[in-house]
Amino acid sequence: MRKLALNDEILLKIEKPARYIGNEVNSVMKDPEKVSIRFAMCFPDVYEIGMSHLGIQILYDMFNKREDVWCERVYSPWTDLDQIMREQKIPLFALESQDPIKDFDFLGITIQYEMCYTNILQVLDLSGIPMQAADRTWDDPIVIGGGPCTYNPEPLAEFFDLFYMGEGETVYDELLNVYKENKKRGGTRKEFLEMAAEIEGIYVPAFYDVTYKEDGTIESFRPNNPHAKEKIKKQVVMDMTSATYPEKPVVPFIKATQDRVVLEIQRGCIRGCRFCQAGMLYRPTREKDVEVLKDYAYKMLKSTGHEEISLSSLSSSDYSHLRELVTFLIDEFKSQGINISLPSLRIDAFSLDVMGQVQDIRKSSLTFAPEAGSQRMRNVINKGLTVEDIIGGAGQAFDGGWNKVKLYFMLGLPTETEEDMRAIPELADQIARRYYEIPKEQRNGKCQITTSTSFFIPKPFTPFQWARMYTNEEYISRAAIVKHAFNEQLNRKSLKYHWHDAEVTVLEGVFARGDRKTSEVIKEAYRLGCLYDSWSDQFDNDKWMQAFENTGIDIAFYNLRERPLDEVFPWDFIDIGVTKEFLKQEWNHAMNAEVTPNCRMKCSGCGVAKWKGGVCIESKN
Missing domain, CATH: 3.40.50.280 (Cobalamin-binding domain)
Structure with missing residues (x-):
């Protein structure tokens, strides 16, 4: 025993x-x-x-x-x-x-x-x-x-x-x-x-x-x-359909963060957001066959006893068989009390129709991630969303019965101005205004727009890997500008604002682009008692600052300078397929607020693969 x-x-x-x-x-x-x-x-x-x-x-x-x-x-x-x-x-x-x-x-x-x-x-x-x-x-x-x-x-x-x-x-x-x-x-x-x-x-x-x-x-x-x-x-699985996948995943004894069957529908993303490391690392985009996914759904629900299925992808809306898969899951499992979770969806008519079938509109909220408030800033980050897209999607949701929206943005992005910061609450107010255009008798109660901002962290293998960051105090002052602007909005009673911890952002920035010397800080912080640093109730910034002081590692060197384009990075020995020349090209496009089309619209020659007939092919790995 x-x-x-x-x-x-x-x-x-x-x-x-x-x-x-x-x-x-x-x-x-x-x-x-x-x-x-x-x-x-x-x-x-x-x-x-x-x-x-x-x-x-x-x-x-x-x-x-x-x-x-x-x-x-x-x-x-x-x-x-x-x-x-x-x-x-x-x-x-x-x-x-x-x-x-x-x-x-x-x-x-x-x-x-x-x-x-x-x-x-x-x-x-x-x-x-x-x-x-x-x-x-x-x-x-x-x-x-x-x-x-x-x-x-x-x-x-x-x-x-x-x-x-x-x-x-x-x-x-x-x-x-x-x-x-x-x-x-x-x-x-x-x-x-x-x-x-x-x-x-x-x-x-x-x-x-x-x-x-x-x-x-x-x-x-x-x-x-x-x-x-x-x-x-970098090693890549090109045939996602035949790749191994657990039909009998381990079921936790206690409630986990994600206590559900997970169907991985594809890897990679066609969007090319310039801040997004995952979008570059997991290229090329590879889909899993829809019939195989249907089979996994049956087997995994039976082997786990879970009551929810979630689709896993960086951008589920770009999966070419999404409509067929979602319709199947709803028809097959909803009557059995199985909930269907659909993260990473663009808010369009199809998505809203599906979400209306799988969740309680009165209790749930919709999530939008515009990432930036102004159109100029969204062009800088290559988000590929216009204000018409955002207001239009929110409007369709409101017309369909929703009244709660969550918005996610970043502060501290390259070239950001105060005007860009103030555009965040202005966009939130525009969305609330769209709700109140609905006749009162047709509304579903009061509108709730909850806005959250995180602070941008430049990551390796992104077009923004050359960007500078800011000090803790500068981040807080940017959040204060946004908070003050929220208080000026017409529909401020319908708006809520939260922001991420700036102290954690500073540390993440150091280790995201750090070299071997930064290991001394990690050792010293651990010696001083730092543990579970991603948990706000455990995080101790004073101990971390002491660790930097004790080791003589300068935060400013890693965070507060814009890198020259010819600097040797600690990660340059890794080949992820995306070329450094492409990332430089995208950095220059960002500085000029120029948009790069997504991969399906036009292949931009990132180096990983080429698009042909709607499929990513010819991976050099």
Whole structure:
């Protein structure tokens, strides 16, 4: 019988003990004596967040289909258990077997956002794995990183043995086979890393040296090992229909952030928003066959007992079989009490008709993401929305019975002026005005327009990777301008305004574009007690500022300067397919507020692939 790593006394002391006991529906149990590789898959945040992540579900299913691999899961212990584990010297353990992570062959960590970096150190620390990759031996797991933040892995480089660049369905099997081969012949840890470095898409940080200029910018980034490649190519699954996908995803014991069946309908996006990293990283656009999706819907609902289906995509409205799929899901499952969730939709007549069928209009709100208030600013970011599109979509919604709208914008975008900031509440007021044009007797109560602004963060591999950021005080002053302008609007009683935490934005900016030197700040912040930094009730900006002061790392160097176009970036050794020349071209278009058509309208030659007959083809990867 499986023995829990935590005794009853500890489980009674902590919040939500179900986070740590495993044994959920569809979790995989194997005999450790009958597998060659044990792989611990980690999401460095609390269980409820990690269990909502589709990528881990896909890899968990894919690895466990191999008879020679047992993939288990591990998440960051919440602060209550963290303290007990340190006091009682309990090593971090996997959910399935409850065995210590240190005894595994691999620890794979998905890195989804910058503010989980101290949690990565927590996972290593509690596992008893040396934080620095250079200090590890064959007795320690190979620590591998994946996910969007690995497209600038340098702030984390010294903590990881290797990084996987791209989509996990491609070369993981090759990597695991190489590990088995090396282990069988008694090879060393270094020999395995050299074999791994020869696999396309694998980056081993120890095999590269960085030199710096006097001004602190990078002078050179070169391999120091003959097995290491000059360029690391992002791995892409071109055939989404045949790609592995979990028909029996693990069902959490407690309510997760997204407690539902997830159908991934496509990857990539045709839109080309200049601030959006995902839109560049996940090119080219690839669709999954609609008949396969219908089959997955049946199987996953049956295997999980979930009562909701959600479509996963960067832009669901661009899926070419959306109407057929949504109609099928409604006809087939709505009568069974299954809710259909449709995120990432453009608000048009079809979408409103569908949403009217699948949700309670009186209780729900519609979400628009104009991102910028003025047309000039929307052209700068290449959003591809006009004020007529926005007011027209909202108007159709109001005419259909909705009265609640959520609006999302960014502040601090390149070339932003006070006029652009004030345009945000003015647009919100225009939308409210459109509602009150409806005859009173036909309205559905009072109108509620809730507006949120986040602060723009330049990300690697976007046209805005050269942009400057601002100080915490400057961000707050921009939010104050917007708040003051909201109070001046005619329909202000129908308008609400919230803004993102500027202190967190500043830190995200440093680590989004940081180099290897910034790892010192992460280590120091963790030493000072920083943990769960993406949680507002846990975030401690004073400790982070102390960490910067103690290490001598200058925030201004990373955030407050516009980069010259010829600067060497920490991520320039990665080839995502999109060329740097294309990104420069888009940066120049942004500075001139010029719009680039979406991929289906016209191929702009980004370098990843070409559009032909409405399909993305000829990927160079």
